[in-house]
Amino acid sequence: MTYQPKLVALADPTRRAILERLRHGAMPVGKLAAGFDVTRPAVSQHLKILQDAGLVRSQRVGTSRFYSVDAAGLDELRRYLDHFWADVLAAFRNETERVTAPAKKPGRTIRQRKAKKHGKR
């Protein structure tokens, strides 16, 4: 599964609120929808998006349907961010190293020539 649908799913505040409510355990749609100002069908549509993204799973129990967070799907996203984070940190260390060890000229940029205050406008 790619990250795209997961991140799109998380970008909507209502969907994130849904996930927050499922954070500590499964819940049927009705109970879930009761906590929102949007209608139940809207919640159903959000749940479909979340499920297609692999962020929640559902399980029928009689006429109800319990939704819960899909740990595996969430973990995938977590790993992506962790990897990204590692790369950024490495790049940052490289950068500071290069600055710390001044191989060539210390990189003075040719700033402030006159600081003309452009009075005309």
Add this chain to the structure above:
Amino acid sequence: MTYQPKLVALADPTRRAILERLRHGAMPVGKLAAGFDVTRPAVSQHLKILQDAGLVRSQRVGTSRFYSVDAAGLDELRRYLDHFWADVLAAFRNETERVTAPAKKPGRTIRQRKAKKHGKR
């Protein structure tokens, strides 16, 4: 900073591509935009969104402007997912515990009464 703008920023594939290109170090807008099929102004707009979200930082060097990933902003999002992940895991453990230790009836749902194949439509 809230997660909302960060997640919205990451939901767009072009913006994620931009971040990927900045993953290993800073880069001026022109060079950045050269790698995309969208115009440079579009990249500028995406950079503004990313910056407002706290995911990138910029630094002027002469007439250029170098953008780089903002490690702190990224970390914030990382932590959010990690916390969330921990909660979900805990909830999952609780659940399996409850299922493993059958305090009451083993929860047989009252399924398949006749499996009528609803031929009429």
Add this chain to the structure above:
DNA sequence: CAAGTAGGTAAGTATCCACTAACCTTAAGC
């Protein structure tokens, strides 16, 4: 089977958003 309950689906709509083209701003070099 009829009635009730829980929830998914479809059609329509208003809003948002990513994009482009044109323009404006700032710095550097002659």
Add this chain to the structure above:
DNA sequence: GCTTAAGGTTAGTGGATACTTACCTACTTG
């Protein structure tokens, strides 16, 4: 000063999307 280079900003537009109402489906219980 003028010119060039690099980017940010604005106005406008087509397509995505979150919502509602109305309807349909599946399961359970009398």
